Amino acid sequence: MIIKVLGPGCANCKKLQKNVEVAVKELKLDASIEKVTDFKEITKYGVMSTPALVVDDEVKVAGKVAKPDEIKEHLQ
Structure with missing residues (x-):
């Protein structure tokens, strides 16, 4: 599994x-x-707003900071 966090390096x-x-x-x-x-x-x-979460080349979340529990749903 390849997980990518897209963004310029901001706090979010x-x-x-x-x-x-x-x-x-x-x-x-x-x-x-x-x-x-x-x-x-x-x-x-x-993706037009960051941060974004990409799992195996599929955008799962964009424009917000997902909490660990929400991220886990996308990884299972």
Whole structure:
């Protein structure tokens, strides 16, 4: 499983990444977490507001900081 956090590196992006790490740890998943800061790459996903969560190349959340429990729903 490949999880990507899309965003320029703002506080909300960092919070989403931490929440993703918590969710992956709690679910004991074997997943790689990548940070994508390049705007050209972000727009390839059709994301217009960050932060965004992408799981296996599918946008799951955009424009908000998802809590660990919400993220877990997208990872199961």
